[in-house]
Amino acid sequence: MGFGTRIEVRGYELDSLGHVNHAVYHQYAEVARMKAFVAAGCEWDELVRRRIGPVLLSTTVNFRSELRGGDVVDASCAAKFGTGKTFTLEQEIVKVDGTLSAEVYGVYGVMDLTARKLFADPRAALASAGVDVDVLLAG
Template identity: 55%
Template sequence: MTEREPFRVRIKVRHYELDTLGHVNHAVYHSYGEVARLELMEQAGGLDGELQRQRLAAVLLESTISFRRELRAGDEVDVTCTAKFGSGKTFQMNSDIYKADGTLSAEIKCVVGLMDLDRRKLVTDPRGRFEQAGADLKLLCGEN
């Protein structure tokens, strides 16, 4: 069995995202990860529909980044995203940012929870809640 290609979105680096050194500002990398997370959640059915009716929403709890290679204006990057669920209230949504030539530019690791918007508390078994709401777990988790 081969591993499935993770979800990815293409983004073009814009001039206003640069810092004084002429490469992408560190905070922008986090924005690129957020774009990929939201696109994946939307396509997997995790932003609206049943989750929204149940007043549940994904919340970012932690985000760390490892920078590998600089990005400059005009570069096009592919940003991947994959969810990984465990047994607790939180799960991971990790992204890799690749230059068009395949060079790894950054790795982003995020801890996410599924929040009950009325109680303002994380729910248990977020994977199960996504599944019950009809989200596409194969797309969300990058499973075959």
């Protein structure tokens, strides 16, 4: 599924039950998102210069299997663009043994940071700033 990166669970990410705190799954997804955008040629300074910013509008995590200290996971990130002002990022957090730990679904837009409104075509807005959107796509 799209771009992926490997992450090792650290002890300080565990809750009192000995598994990864729920909020950390969002952090793992964020690591994969940021690395995917960088792999796609995104230069954050260029986005700021152009007054463009990807924004998270909603996120949902479906927990499937617990993570514990020392587990190693692959966090993926795959974009799907349609015809509207938003696009989705579908992400999976999978243990290296193949066990699905969580699915993370996010709805995003690309904001014109001057007008404080979403661009009508987020894919074109990202491409205009030098982002190779094809790198972000699923499959």
